[in-house]
Amino acid sequence: MLITASELKANIGRYLDEIIQDDVYITRNGKIVAKLSSATQDKQAILDSLVGIAADNPLTLEEARAERLARQ
Known part of the structure; x- marks a missing residue:
């Protein structure tokens, strides 16, 4: 899953639940800057x-x- 940093900030709880199933990649200015994984x-x-x-x-x-x- 690919999301923006702003989206992560607004919905952190949702994405913490999401990483149980799939890695979450965070973008800033269109570039991947981080990865959340279980x-x-x-x-x-x-x-x-x-x-x-x-x-x-x-x-x-x-x-x-x-x-x-x-x-x-």
């Missing part, structure tokens, strides 16, 4: 990306530790 959705996206990484690389805990230490 903290819960961001955490879920991070978790999904980590689970995907782990699924593709089945290291044991000891192997992962040794690999990490080797990089230091």
Whole structure:
């Protein structure tokens, strides 16, 4: 959803409810200046990306530790 900064100021409650479903992009002078997004959705996206990484690389805990230490 794309809204102006003035629209956000006038209806902040509505847009706080809206970000549960979809990101809200705020514009000023026709340019996107900010993005409102749900903290819960961001955490879920991070978790999904980590689970995907782990699924593709089945290291044991000891192997992962040794690999990490080797990089230091």
